[in-house]
Amino acid sequence: MRCTYFVAASLDGFIADSSGGVDFLKQVEAEGEDYGYQEFYSSVDALIMGTGTYNSLLKFGVWPYAGKPTYLLSQTVLNPVSDVVLIKEHPARLLSQIYGAGSKHVWLVGGGKLASTMLAQGLITDIVLSLVPVMLGSGVRLFSGRESRTTNLTLKNHQVYKSGLIQLHYQL
Amino acid sequence: MRCTYFVAASLDGFIADSSGGVDFLKQVEAEGEDYGYQEFYSSVDALIMGTGTYNSLLKFGVWPYAGKPTYLLSQTVLNPVSDVVLIKEHPARLLSQIYGAGSKHVWLVGGGKLASTMLAQGLITDIVLSLVPVMLGSGVRLFSGRESRTTNLTLKNHQVYKSGLIQLHYQL
Numbered sequence: 162m163r164c165t166y167f168v169a170a171s172l173d174g175f176i177a178d179s180s181g182g183v184d185f186l187k188q189v190e191a192e193g194e195d196y197g198y199q200e201f202y203s204s205v206d207a208l209i210m211g212t213g214t215y216n217s218l219l220k221f222g223v224w225p226y227a228g229k230p231t232y233l234l235s236q237t238v239l240n241p242v243s244d245v246v247l248i249k250e251h252p253a254r255l256l257s258q259i260y261g262a263g264s265k266h267v268w269l270v271g272g273g274k275l276a277s278t279m280l281a282q283g284l285i286t287d288i289v290l291s292l293v294p295v296m297l298g299s300g301v302r303l304f305s306g307r308e309s310r311t312t313n314l315t316l317k318n319h320q321v322y323k324s325g326l327i328q329l330h331y332q333l
Numbered sequence: 334m335r336c337t338y339f340v341a342a343s344l345d346g347f348i349a350d351s352s353g354g355v356d357f358l359k360q361v362e363a364e365g366e367d368y369g370y371q372e373f374y375s376s377v378d379a380l381i382m383g384t385g386t387y388n389s390l391l392k393f394g395v396w397p398y399a400g401k402p403t404y405l406l407s408q409t410v411l412n413p414v415s416d417v418v419l420i421k422e423h424p425a426r427l428l429s430q431i432y433g434a435g436s437k438h439v440w441l442v443g444g445g446k447l448a449s450t451m452l453a454q455g456l457i458t459d460i461v462l463s464l465v466p467v468m469l470g471s472g473v474r475l476f477s478g479r480e481s482r483t484t485n486l487t488l489k490n491h492q493v494y495k496s497g498l499i500q501l502h503y504q505l
């Protein structure tokens with residue numbers, strides 16, 4: 162049972178700009194290069210995310226993860242789109258339920274705050290970080306909590322792309 | 334003329350813990366492995382740093398950069414150790430003076446705030462970032478300013494070490 166935080170960030174550690182946008186990803190867009198996304202996406206059985214990520218994704222107009230069970234941990238969203246299940250549980254309990262229902266691999270889809278909480282609770286097993294060669298200066302941080310807790314990681318794999326993006330796979 | 338921000342950081346982007354310490358570096362200490370430090374150090378003619386970095390270095394007891402001209406940008410330090418020149422200029426003017434005096438390669442030695450200012454002013458030409466496989470949760474950030482300014486980087490080089498440290502060399 163794995164829970165992977167698969168995410169792209171600027172070199173200064175932002176996963177979105179101050180308005181929640183990800184325009185900085187355009188810099189590394191390249192014909193025929195998805196940076197392992199499809200392979201990763203087909204390996205996950207379920208997605209979990211927080212309110213900020215959900216609201217940012219809504220702006221795309223079309224829900225990008227149709228057909229894949231998605232759990233939204235939110236106290237504020239009222240009526241999520243179909244394919245998304247609203248959950249008010251703690252992340253630990255939710256993950257137990259997801260694993261208990263047969264899922265083997267869960268994608269934590271962004272969410273600096275949720276990522277922090279889940280990291281502090283030992284719920285993240287893998288981090289796949291795509292470091293984009295750009296600095297943003299401000300925005301939504303990779304981990305936005307302030308828990309001061311040292312966590313050792315193991316670098317399992319890395320891949321460098323022509324665009325200068327480097328993808329790092331850590332296990333916790 | 335180059336000014337390199339050569340620095341080690343945790344995966345969540347901290348160059349020191351909340352008390353300014355760098356104990357997290359112990360995780361990657363290995364006999365006979367200096368992660369390119371000596372080679373880099375001998376390539377620089379001068380060092381610049383801010384108050385926070387200077388005060389942290391003082392705790393080592395022995396000044397680690399004896400014999401190498403060091404410029405301390407500080408409004409609060411009064412009597413720095415020998416080998417360190419106290420400067421109240423703006424960083425841009427200081428760098429011009431250093432370059433004008435014949436230095437070709439300057440090391441910006443940490444300093445999240447100074448690094449931010451210098452980045453925003455276009456004074457950093459290179460970033461050599463050693464990503465240590467650890468998360469700290471809090472501490473001194475790689476760049477601690479809040480200037481929202483997108484800066485594109487070029488990944489020039491990278492090196493992976495047995496300890497899981499990955500060193501990334503970007504040019505601005």
